[in-house]
Amino acid sequence: METMFGIAVDGVAYGMILFIISVGLSVTLGLMRVVNLAHGAFAMVGGYVASYAAQSAGLPYGVALVVAVALTVLATLPLERLLYRRIYGSANELAQVLLTIGLTFVIVAGINYLFGPTLKRIPLPELLTGTVELGPKAIPTHRAFVIGAGAATLLGLWWLLERTDFGIRLRAAVDDPAMAAALGIRTERLYLATFALGTGLAALGGVLGAELLPLEPYYAIRYIVLFLAVVAVGGAGSIFGSAAAALALGIVDTAGKYLIPNFGEFFFYAALILILFRWPHGFFKGRTA
Amino acid sequence: MTSVAERDGKAGTMTRPIPLGKRRDLDWIGIPLIAAVGLAAYWLLPDDLALLTRIAASALFVLSLDLVLGYGGIATLGQAAMFGTGAYAAGIVAVNWNNDPFAMLAVGGLAGGLLALVTGALILHARGLTLLMLTIAVGQIVQEVANKARDWTGGSDGLSGIDPAPVLGMFRFDMFGHTSYLFALAVLVVGLVVARRIVRSPFGLACRGVKEDPLRVSAIGGSPKAYLVVLYAVAGVFAGVAGALTAVTSGIVGLDSAGFSWSAEALVMLVLGGTGRLYGAVIGTAAFMGVHHILAANDPYHWMAFIGLFLIGIVLFLPGGIVSVAERLGGLRRGKEGGA
Amino acid sequence: MTVLLEVEGLAKNFGGLQVASDISMTLKAGDRCALIGPNGAGKTTFVNLVTGVIPPSAGTIRLDGRDVTKLPSAERVRLGLIRSFQVARLFKSMTVREHLELAVLQRDRRTFRLFANVAKVAGLADEVAELLGTMGLTHVAHTAVGSLAYGQQRLLEIALALAMKPKVLILDEPAAGVPHSESQRILDAIDRLPKDLAVLMIEHDMDLVFRFARTIVVLAQGRLLCSGTAKEIVADPRVREVYLGSRTNAH
Numbered sequence: 073m074e075t076m077f078g079i080a081v082d083g084v085a086y087g088m089i090l091f092i093i094s095v096g097l098s099v100t101l102g103l104m105r106v107v108n109l110a111h112g113a114f115a116m117v118g119g120y121v122a123s124y125a126a127q128s129a130g131l132p133y134g135v136a137l138v139v140a141v142a143l144t145v146l147a148t149l150p151l152e153r154l155l156y157r158r159i160y161g162s163a164n165e166l167a168q169v170l171l172t173i174g175l176t177f178v179i180v181a182g183i184n185y186l187f188g189p190t191l192k193r194i195p196l197p198e199l200l201t202g203t204v205e206l207g208p209k210a211i212p213t214h215r216a217f218v219i220g221a222g223a224a225t226l227l228g229l230w231w232l233l234e235r236t237d238f239g240i241r242l243r244a245a246v247d248d249p250a251m252a253a254a255l256g257i258r259t260e261r262l263y264l265a266t267f268a269l270g271t272g273l274a275a276l277g278g279v280l281g282a283e284l285l286p287l288e289p290y291y292a293i294r295y296i297v298l299f300l301a302v303v304a305v306g307g308a309g310s311i312f313g314s315a316a317a318a319l320a321l322g323i324v325d326t327a328g329k330y331l332i333p334n335f336g337e338f339f340f341y342a343a344l345i346l347i348l349f350r351w352p353h354g355f356f357k358g359r360t361a
Numbered sequence: 362m363t364s365v366a367e368r369d370g371k372a373g374t375m376t377r378p379i380p381l382g383k384r385r386d387l388d389w390i391g392i393p394l395i396a397a398v399g400l401a402a403y404w405l406l407p408d409d410l411a412l413l414t415r416i417a418a419s420a421l422f423v424l425s426l427d428l429v430l431g432y433g434g435i436a437t438l439g440q441a442a443m444f445g446t447g448a449y450a451a452g453i454v455a456v457n458w459n460n461d462p463f464a465m466l467a468v469g470g471l472a473g474g475l476l477a478l479v480t481g482a483l484i485l486h487a488r489g490l491t492l493l494m495l496t497i498a499v500g501q502i503v504q505e506v507a508n509k510a511r512d513w514t515g516g517s518d519g520l521s522g523i524d525p526a527p528v529l530g531m532f533r534f535d536m537f538g539h540t541s542y543l544f545a546l547a548v549l550v551v552g553l554v555v556a557r558r559i560v561r562s563p564f565g566l567a568c569r570g571v572k573e574d575p576l577r578v579s580a581i582g583g584s585p586k587a588y589l590v591v592l593y594a595v596a597g598v599f600a601g602v603a604g605a606l607t608a609v610t611s612g613i614v615g616l617d618s619a620g621f622s623w624s625a626e627a628l629v630m631l632v633l634g635g636t637g638r639l640y641g642a643v644i645g646t647a648a649f650m651g652v653h654h655i656l657a658a659n660d661p662y663h664w665m666a667f668i669g670l671f672l673i674g675i676v677l678f679l680p681g682g683i684v685s686v687a688e689r690l691g692g693l694r695r696g697k698e699g700g701a
Numbered sequence: 702m703t704v705l706l707e708v709e710g711l712a713k714n715f716g717g718l719q720v721a722s723d724i725s726m727t728l729k730a731g732d733r734c735a736l737i738g739p740n741g742a743g744k745t746t747f748v749n750l751v752t753g754v755i756p757p758s759a760g761t762i763r764l765d766g767r768d769v770t771k772l773p774s775a776e777r778v779r780l781g782l783i784r785s786f787q788v789a790r791l792f793k794s795m796t797v798r799e800h801l802e803l804a805v806l807q808r809d810r811r812t813f814r815l816f817a818n819v820a821k822v823a824g825l826a827d828e829v830a831e832l833l834g835t836m837g838l839t840h841v842a843h844t845a846v847g848s849l850a851y852g853q854q855r856l857l858e859i860a861l862a863l864a865m866k867p868k869v870l871i872l873d874e875p876a877a878g879v880p881h882s883e884s885q886r887i888l889d890a891i892d893r894l895p896k897d898l899a900v901l902m903i904e905h906d907m908d909l910v911f912r913f914a915r916t917i918v919v920l921a922q923g924r925l926l927c928s929g930t931a932k933e934i935v936a937d938p939r940v941r942e943v944y945l946g947s948r949t950n951a952h
Contacts, residue, residue, distance in 0.1 A: 107490050158677065165436055165489060167676045170632060173625060174672025181666035289662070297497055297621070304494040338505045341498040345483070348495055352487040559815045566795075566803050566819055567812045573792045580790075581865060582778035583807050591813065 077209060079330050080323070085215040086284050087322025088222025093277030094302035095229065095314045096270025102309020103246045103266050104160045109172035111274055112299055113179040113292035118144045118275025119282050120183055123192040133197040137279050144275035145268050151175070152267040160263070176292050184289040192287040194279060218280055222315075225273065229311050242266060246309050298325075305347055307354025316355055391640050392553050399546040403539075410538035412654050417545035418606045420646040421552050423630045424639065425599035430628075431637030432560060433592045434572035435485070438624045439496030440600055442480075442503040443473035445619025447601025451608040452520045453513055462525045462534075462544065466605045473601015474594050476503070481593035485586055496624075503619040519615040523608050534609075541610040548606050549643075552599060556639055559595065568592050629668065632675060635682025644683050702729040703765070705899040706782070706869045711750055711760035713923075720746050721923045724760070728869060728899040735914035736903045739944055743923040744903045745787065748871055752784050753777050765868055779808075781868030785861075787877060787903075789854040793847035797838055797857055800846065801829045804864035828864075836860040836890055852883025859890050870894070872902040876909060888912070919943070 097111040122140035125131045159167045203210040233239035245252040306317030328336035429435040447469030454468045484495040507514045514520050527533045532540045567588050570578045575585035608614050634645020706728040713721040721743050749755045753774035762770045769777050806812050833839040836856045876884045904910050917934045919926040921943040
């Protein structure tokens with residue numbers, strides 16, 4: 073049926089955005105054991121930089137995207153060294169929650185100061201407007217692009233973790249930090265690199281998802297619950313878990329909004345509680361990919 | 362993420378177990394002291410009674426959070442769910458059936474306690490991020506229910522027209538706020554007395570054990586989850602009473618009384634004051650709301666920036682909260698620091 | 702003499718690894734039994750199986766006649782099966798006194814009293830004072846455990862175990878890590894344990910074993926090698942082989 077297909081496409085696209093943004097959160101949680109509530113703020117910053125670059129500086133979409141990711145990563149690296157490093161580890165949970173909420177608030181206020189409270193758009197290039205034929209059905213090109221990007225991210229991350237040195241070291245450090253250190257793996261650099269990766273992906277998701285998750289200053293607070301849900305359901309540190317959870321939650325949320333618009337949110341949170349009740353460690357308990 | 366039994370025994374820097382032989386939670390002198398300060402404020406600041414009333418009611422709410430976090434180690438961003446439930450329950454009862462203030466408090470406490478008992482039993486096997494998520498989810502659901510049940514709750518317009526009867530039939534809730542404030546102060550003081558009792562009881566002792574090392578508690582034959590659920594329910598009663606108290610003294614209940622922001626603010630106020638001592642909740646609330654009032658920020662974003670920087674500062678420089686400074690100055694730290 | 706602990710055919714495998722096979726033993730009231738064996742023999746695994754920390758793959762465990770094989774750990778504790786830990790595991794922020802108070806209250810199921818005052822619970826102060834006295838810990842009653850010397854912590858662990866009125870007490874290397882100057886206290890405390898208590902002690906220190914044990918059980922590679930009195934064990938060639946290796950082993 074038309075509606076079902078529409079819901080499926082929107083749900084999958086939405087899920088892909090959630091995945092791209094949340095996977096960084098999942099990996100940093102799995103590796104550094106830090107709950108980063110400012111992760112949504114990073115995604116938001118990426119989106120805003122791209123919006124500014126595209127609209128005010130007139131840069132083409134692709135360039136704006138790259139600039140957004142690069143600048144966001146550069147801006148957050150000092151935060152890792154100065155702030156985050158002090159609160160790694162599951163014993164510091166409360167400190168993490170407070171520090172990252174504080175950081176979120178500062179970023180939200182800053183964004184409002186710089187760009188004002190109105191919604192910001194990132195103008196899509198000609199290429200991404202319109203629809204793409206998929207047999208008898210047509211999908212908006214942008215949605216198809218997002219879905220493709222999500223799949224590419226998943227594959228890219230899988231390749232990174234399974235086939236590169238960095239990936240092996242990352243998995244080792246997640247599995248057994250003490251052993252990894254004993255083997256000479258430079259955990260500090262690993263943490264920095266992982267943090268950068270997570271933030272970069274968040275920024276990417278923020279840019280790509282600007283149509284689905286509109287950019288306004290409260291973005292960081294509004295959507296962090298979603299990203300946390302993906303990580304909790306998928307299991308911290310698990311790439312495939314994040315993907316599965318993001319898609320599941322994306323589809324459930326979209327379906328809820330279309331089919332039972334009055335109780336959409338209700339449905340989502342109830343589903344979340346039931347899932348986490350049954351699987352408190354997430355679908356994939358794994359701490360590796 | 363990790364189950365109750367698997368959680369590591371360390372408590373981190375922010376909820377460091379109180380390391381001394383001499384207990385440092387609310388000593389008996391603290392309660393009359395708070396009552397005295399409260400009464401002094403009544404005479405010294407007659408134009409700010411509305412603010413003071415809000416502080417008193419909020420302090421009771423933050424106290425409930427101290428019970429679960431400071432004494433049980435449960436990190437939650439959903440304590441407002443019980444507050445909001447209590448507020449709405451009290452408001453609905455007042456509007457429809459019985460507007461006696463004590464009845465309202467009782468209904469609020471019962472509602473908050475029941476919600477906490479049921480949700481606690483469902484979610485307290487989880488820890489870490491999962492538990493955080495679950496507490497947020499419960500809060501969102503309560504907010505959604507309040508939003509949808511317009512006929513009872515007024516939906517997004519809020520519940521208004523709550524007109525409490527005179528206290529004990531004698532003291533009318535006047536429009537200058539005198540009765541409201543004294544009533545709120547009295548309830549807060551009673552709440553502190555009860556909380557102190559609980560914290561020093563066999564139950565309180567067991568909860569302190571669970572907070573520090575749940576596995577060790579099982580090894581002496583106790584069930585950590587049972588203790589946590591009961592503690593969560595008790596704190597739910599406190600939060601519900603605080604919500605009802607707000608309904609009584611302000612006459613309205615809004616959707617944000619159950620929301621994530623209110624839960625987060627309570628956490629900030631508690632950490633500012635210092636966890637695990639009961640009086641930290643009162644100090645933190647007074648300090649936070651006092652500063653907010655003085656800065657009187659019209660732009661919510663400015664206030665946000667301020668809180669944000671402030672939170673970062675606290676985590677980095679003052680993890681023990683105001684009380685840790687006060688204690689250090691007062692020389693209460695003895696030589697035998699246990700440390701966590 | 703009442704049989705307090707009866708283990709029959711206890712076995713455990715993790716995946717393909719058999720860490721315990723066909724272990725059977727009994728403990729009667731008043732027994733003083735030492736469990737010895739080379740590193741990796743499975744002694745701590747055995748204790749974890751008996752106390753319910755890990756579920757067995759086969760076998761039964763009876764405590765004072767009652768089948769506890771399927772019961773959770775905490776339940777077995779309530780029925781009188783108590784263990785101490787190899788590395789002291791106490792509540793660092795609580796005082797010595799508070800530990801004992803909690804243990805006694807928990808034992809008597811008086812911990813859900815929200816409005817009682819711990820100081821005024823009937824009989825609690827007396828019982829705690831007695832325990833403190835028996836263990837020689839009265840002078841540190843109000844010290845937080847985080848500040849105690851390690852030897853005193855081990856003493857507290859034993860006091861804690863006693864507070865729970867055990868029927869069967871399993872001590873996992875009670876003197877391990879304790880400097881020699883303090884270990885005498887611990888040995889004395891073990892000597893003074895109630896006569897009707899069945900005590901199983903895991904130990905490596907043979908002096909301690911010979912001083913304490915009337916019977917010895919030897920474990921090797923997850924199996925019960927042999928059991929008997931100290932004399933019999935010392936004379937048994939299998940025991941020597943398992944500890945020292947036979948002359949025919951090429952190393």
